[in-house]
Amino acid sequence: MHPPKIPILGELEAGRTQQHMIKLPGAALANDEPRPVISITGAKPGPVLFVNAGVHGGEYPAIEAVIRLSKTLDPKKISGTVILMPVLNLPAFRSRTPFVCPIDNVNPNRVFPGDPSGSYSEQMTHALINEFVVHADAYVDLHGGDIPEALVPFVICRAGADEVSKKSKEIAMAFGLPYVLTISKPVQPSKGQSSYAAAAEKGIPAILAEAGGVGQMEEEAVDVLVKGVINVLKHLKMLSEDGRSELGVGKKKTALGAAAITPSSKLLSPGTEPTVLSRFEWLYTKNAGMWYPNVAPGDEVKKGQEIGTVGDLFGDTLEKIVSPVNGVVLFLTINPSVLENGLLMGIGCRSDK
Ligand SMILES: [Zn+2]
Numbered sequence: 250m251h252p253p254k255i256p257i258l259g260e261l262e263a264g265r266t267q268q269h270m271i272k273l274p275g276a277a278l279a280n281d282e283p284r285p286v287i288s289i290t291g292a293k294p295g296p297v298l299f300v301n302a303g304v305h306g307g308e309y310p311a312i313e314a315v316i317r318l319s320k321t322l323d324p325k326k327i328s329g330t331v332i333l334m335p336v337l338n339l340p341a342f343r344s345r346t347p348f349v350c351p352i353d354n355v356n357p358n359r360v361f362p363g364d365p366s367g368s369y370s371e372q373m374t375h376a377l378i379n380e381f382v383v384h385a386d387a388y389v390d391l392h393g394g395d396i397p398e399a400l401v402p403f404v405i406c407r408a409g410a411d412e413v414s415k416k417s418k419e420i421a422m423a424f425g426l427p428y429v430l431t432i433s434k435p436v437q438p439s440k441g442q443s444s445y446a447a448a449a450e451k452g453i454p455a456i457l458a459e460a461g462g463v464g465q466m467e468e469e470a471v472d473v474l475v476k477g478v479i480n481v482l483k484h485l486k487m488l489s490e491d492g493r494s495e496l497g498v499g500k501k502k503t504a505l506g507a508a509a510i511t512p513s514s515k516l517l518s519p520g521t522e523p524t525v526l527s528r529f530e531w532l533y534t535k536n537a538g539m540w541y542p543n544v545a546p547g548d549e550v551k552k553g554q555e556i557g558t559v560g561d562l563f564g565d566t567l568e569k570i571v572s573p574v575n576g577v578v579l580f581l582t583i584n585p586s587v588l589e590n591g592l593l594m595g596i597g598c599r600s601d602k
Contacts, residue, residue, distance in 0.1 A: 251290075251291075251293075251294030251295070251330075252290045252330060253290075253297050253330050253384065254384070255288075255297075255332065255380075255381070255384045256380075257271055257273075257380045257381075258271070258286065258288055258332070261288050261290045261330065263290050263291065263292055263324075264290065264291070264292040264324050264325060265289075265290055265324055266287065266288070266289045266290075266319070266322075266324055267287070267288045267290070268285065268286075268287055269285070269286045269287070269288065270283035270284070270285060270286075271283055271284055271286050271380075273372075273373065273376035273377070273380065274365075274376050274380070275365060275372030275373065275375065275376050276372070277352075277368065277369040277372045277373075278369065278372055278373060278376065281339065281340075282339060284334060284336065284337070284339060285334070285335060285336075286332065286333065287333040287334075287335075288330060288332050288333075289319070289322045289324050289327055289330065289331040289332075289333070290324055290327075290330045291324055291325075291326075291327030291328050291329050291331075291487070292324060292325050292327070293327070293329075294328065294329065295327070295328030295329025295330075295485075295486065295487050296329040296330075296385075296386035296387065296485050296486075297329060297330045297331075297332065297384060297385045297386050297387075298329065298330070298331050298332070298385060298386065298387050298388075298389065298481065298482065298485060298487060299332045299334075299382055299384070299385035299387075299388050299389070300315060300318065300331065300332070300333050300334070300388075300389045300390075300391065300478055301315065301333070301334035301335075301337050301377070301381070301389075301390055302314065302315045302334070302335055302336065302337075302390075302391040302392070303315075303334075303335060303336030303337050303341075303342055304337050304338055304357050304390060304392065304444060305338060305341065305347065305348060305356075305357075305358065305392060305395050306336065306339070306341025306342035306343070306344070306345070306346055306347075306350075307341065307342075307345055307346065307395050307464055308391075308392050308393040308395055308461070308462070309393070309461070309464065309465065309466050310393050310460055310462075310466060310467050310471045311391035311392055311393050311458075311459075311460070311461070312335050312336055312342070312391075313466060313471045314391055314471050314474035314475045314478070315333050315334065315335040315391060316335050317471065317475050318331070318333055318475055318478055318479075319333045319335070322482075326488060326489070327482070327487055327488060328486065328487050328488070329386075329485070329487040331482070331487070332381060332385065334377075334381070337357070337373065337377055338350050338370075338373070340352050340369075345396065345464075347395040347396040347397060348395055349370075350369060350370045350373070352369040352370075353368040353369040353370050355368055355369070355370035355371070356370070356439075357370040357373060357374050358392075358443050358444060359437060359439035359440065359441060359443070360374055360440050360441040361374045361378065361441050361442050361443060361444050361446070361447035361448075362374060362375060362378040362441065362442070362447035362450070362451065363375025363376070363378060363441070363447075364441075371440075371441075374441070374444075374447075377444075378447060378448070378451065382444075382447075382448045382451065382453055383453065385453055386453070386454075386485070387416075387453065387454045387455065387481070387485060388445070388448045388453050388454070388455035388456075389420075389424075389455070389456055389457075389458060389478060389481060390444040390445060390448075390456070390457045390458075391457075391458055391459075391474055391478075392457055392459045393459050393460050393461040393462050393470060394459070394461065394462020394463060394546075394580055394583075395462065395464075396463065396464035396584075397463070397464075397582055397583055397584035398462045398463065398580050398581065398582055398583060399462045399463050399545075399546050399580070399583045400459055400460075400461075400462050400546045400579055400580035400581070401427065401428065401546040401547035401577070401578070401579055401580075402426040402427060402458075402459060402460040402461075402470070402473055403426055403427070403429070403430055403459055403526075403579050403597070404421040404424050404426050404428070404429050404430070404456050404457065404458045404459070404477075405421070405429075405430045405431075405432055405443075405445060405456065405457045405458075405459075405529075406418050406420070406421040406429070406430075406431055406432070406445055406449075406455065406456045406457070407431070407432060407433070407445060407446050407449040407455075408431035408432055408433040408527060409433065413449045413452055413454050414431075414449060416454035417449055417454040417455055418431060419484065420454055420455075420481055420484060420485075421456045421458075421523075422522070422523055423480050423483075423484035424458055424477040424478075424481055425473075425476065425477050425480045425516040425517050425523075426458060426460070426473065426477060426516065426517070426523060427517055427523055427524060428523055428524050428525075428526055428577065428597060429523040429524070429526070430525075430527070430529055430579070430597050431525065431526070431527050432446070432527075432529060433527075436529045436595075437531070443457060445457045456481075458474060458477055459580075460473050460474050460477075461474075462580070462583075463583055473516050476516055477516070480516075524577075524599075525599075526577070526579075526597035526598060526599055527598065527599065527600060528574075528576075528597070528598040528600070529579075529595055529596075529597055529598075530574050530576065530595070530596045530597075530598060531592060531594070531595050531596075532556075532570060532572075532573075532593045532594050532596065533590050533591060533592055533593060534559045534568060534570065534587050534589070534590070534591050534593055535559075535568055535589065535590070536559050536561075536568050536589060537587060537588050537589045537591070538559045538561050538562070538567055538587060539559065539560045539561070539562065539585045539586065539587075540557065540559050540582060540584075540585050540586070540591075540593060541557055541558050541559070541560065541585070542556065542557040542570075542581055542582075542593070542594070543555065543556050543557050543558075544556045544578050544581070544594075545578065545581065546578050546580060546581050547577065547578065548577070548578045549575075549576070549577050550572040550574075550575070550576060550577070550578060550596060551572065551575055552572055552573065552574055552575050553571060553572065554571065554572045555569050555570070555571055556570050556571065556572050556578075556594075557569075557570040557593065558570060559587060570593060572596065574596055575598065575599075576596040576597050576599070577596065577597050578594055578595075578596055579594075579595045579597045580594060580595045581593070581594045582594060
């Protein structure tokens with residue numbers, strides 16, 4: 250069916266970019282400001298790709314990438330329909346709150362597919378899945394390091410031999426980031442799942458792509474996320490290989506680069522395969538205090554290697570942090586202040602063993 254039916258957006262017109270202000274259903278969301286959504290309905294029929302950012306409100310390069318895609322994708326060149334939502338978690342975006350939604354203090358990316366009678370975040374994720382994701386043929390959720398985190402760009406998808414997981418991995422590989430992490434179970438215990446896993450369970454191939462971090466508008470990170478989504482459009486045959494005119498359009502210079510803090514965000518050169526990782530090991534501190542990492546995102550670490558220390562406010566070491574695995578540091582807490590049981594980093598491992 251073209252244009253596709255996505256009831257919450259009303260009538261979509263072929264060959265047009267349309268701006269929508271939508272109210273998500275859910276009693277807890279009744280007083281929300283409307284959320285901007287952009288539909289780019291191709292002149293020609295094809296699949297529906299749904300892309301959002303801002304599940305975490307402080308991941309700015311992801312948010313900017315969605316905004317830029319909305320301004321640069323040309324409906325005349327698209328086969329199918331691209332639906333873009335720059336920010337899901339608007340309360341966190343407005344208040345610069347990392348990780349959670351400030352209304353219920355819940356991390357929305359741990360409660361997918363949500364619950365229509367649950368807390369604010371549960372109703373919000375439920376609405377996202379049911380109003381958008383289930384109407385799509387593929388789903389891309391853009392993230393990055395949150396305000397206190399730096400990372401090396403990577404893509405996550407569900408592990409498995411089933412059709413949906415296989416298609417998800419193909420999309421993840423096509424995105425073009427250096428690492429692809431396939432995950433078979435949640436990395437943190439919680440009520441629900443992450444976006445990509447919940448979408449896959451509904452039969453929609455899905456990925457979560459991460460670039461940039463530390464609360465900054467890193468231009469390279471915006472660029473790799475924009476190009477990654479364009480790679481996905483080409484993979485899904487929604488954009489022809491020569492449809493390159495949109496690349497680089499709308500590129501802005503930002504005054505404060507994060508280049509000194511975060512590793513460079515680069516797409517793989519054509520013909521290079523991403524490194525596939527199959528296990529995500531998260532490290533926590535036992536003690537609250539000052540965190541002194543010895544490693545940077547993208548660094549390879551060995552099992553038993555001392556990768557940082559946590560000290561008290563007298564300057565004495567409380568704890569040495571030792572890597573429990575061989576792997577690569579995918580994300581790292583950069584802010585020195587850490588809480589008891591505070592998250593320090595995530596290490597991706599090549600095998601499940
Ligand atoms: Zn995130």
